Amino acid sequence: MQQVVEFTGPQQVRLVPQEAQPLTPGTVRVRTWYSGISAGTELTAYRGTNPYLTKTWDPERRLFTEGAPTFAYPVSGWGYEEVGEVVEVAADVTAYSVGQLVAGIWGHRSEAVIDASAPIHRLLPAGVDPRHGIFARPGAIALNAVLAADVRLGETVAVFGQGVIGLLATQLATLSGGTVLAVDAIESRLELAARLGAAGTVDARHPAGAGAEIRRITGGGTDSAIELSGSHRALHEAIRSVQVEGTVAAAGFYQGDGLGLRLGEEFHHNRVRLVASQISGTPVPLGRRWDQPRLVRAFLDQVASGRLAVAPLISHVVDVADVADAFTLLDRRPAEALQIVLRFPAAQGADR
Structure with a gap:
């Protein structure tokens, strides 16, 4: 037995x-x-x-x-x-x-x-x-999300959600050459993200919204964002955080209706590229190499x-x-x- x-x-x-x-x-x-x-x-x-x-x-x-x-x-x-x-x-x-x-x-x-x-x-x-x-x-899921966000040397990336997979993504994005801003509502997780390589942290409960605060810190937004918390509101803030034509990798497991996600706002006006990252497949641009x-x-x-x-x-x-x-x-x-x-x-x- x-x-x-x-x-x-x-x-x-x-x-x-x-x-x-x-x-x-x-x-x-x-x-x-x-x-x-x-x-x-x-x-x-x-x-x-x-x-x-x-x-x-x-x-x-x-x-x-x-x-x-x-x-x-x-x-x-x-x-x-x-x-x-x-x-x-x-x-x-x-x-x-x-x-x-x-x-x-x-x-x-x-x-x-x-x-x-x-x-x-x-x-x-x-x-x-x-x-x-x-x-x-979990590491493969995190790496898949970093690849989907196309993180490159010299670019900035916001990682929303500093649970296990988010903390792994923060490290992997840093190893890939990205400058990471870690986002979460739990202070101890933000502190750990900073110890593990995040260049800066943002409280998800910021009064202006995490996306607006990231745009202020970076002077215009990040090159990309990775959303791993599974919160529709966090996905909305990830979309708000990136530059015009920036990329958002949606890698969280979203449940129910998308309350808090408003695609007629920054997503539409900033022509944000939204890609789904799910472990059953690797990013299409990488072809058969991954x-x-x-x-x-x-x-x-x-x-x-x-x-x-x-x-x-x-x-x-x-x-x-x-x-x-x-x-x-x-x-x-x-x-x-x-x-x-x-x-x-x-x-x-x-x-x-």
Whole structure:
């Protein structure tokens, strides 16, 4: 038997037993050490606002339509920030061996049988703390957004939202040569952004609006902006913050109607270029040179080299048995937490 995190309804989460999967050709079994909780996507499932829980996703037409929800409670095994140890390998697999550590996506479960050829899994680079491997997917999302914003040496970029992915984007944009203005409503996150390389910070609650304050600081607006908070109001301020014909990469997971987003104002009059950044695809102008495996590889290489700091983003490491308390904290007291990492029994003795 394995243990799996399951959402049984809005604001309801528990740890449940589940039958272990059999090993099949082309697969390996991994035993989970750590699994990070996404304070964006996973909270939409926890809160019941995720569109997959309220509408039908038509994969052929790529449309959400009214009808039976694509997913219904109980929902098991959500999560996309896992690190685990290979404990069993199918006879036809040569890419993995027992004892190796893998970063990948198999959800909050104590073990999983994964496809050895799937590009979403990667051996953890030597020297990387296993807990830091949980950032592989969030880091790829952040890097994808920085690429979508086309951040260049000598340019300014505003990064709206200094949660985990926003703080990673702030560092990656800085490494790309950009001068970053970090925006958030939580003072401790702005302080951390400054320590991690942001050239300046702006309180999202500024009376004139963060966009207007950024235009004042920069003398006319930034070259680009990245919006990662998932707030429609923040997306509106990101649009206000850029120069005429500037670029805004909308990378947040926006829920519900776009209250606070007024496209007839600065977006229209300043001819702002608004692009969507979502991890299922890389920016079109980059062509085939970039894909998801390259995003993960590039990000983890920065972590392994020490050029990118992820340790300051981990605010809590908790036993998986306390998963309900972890989600309550993220949902009700977000200012008190950044990255919460679930520790599974297999990680016993791994913490350093």
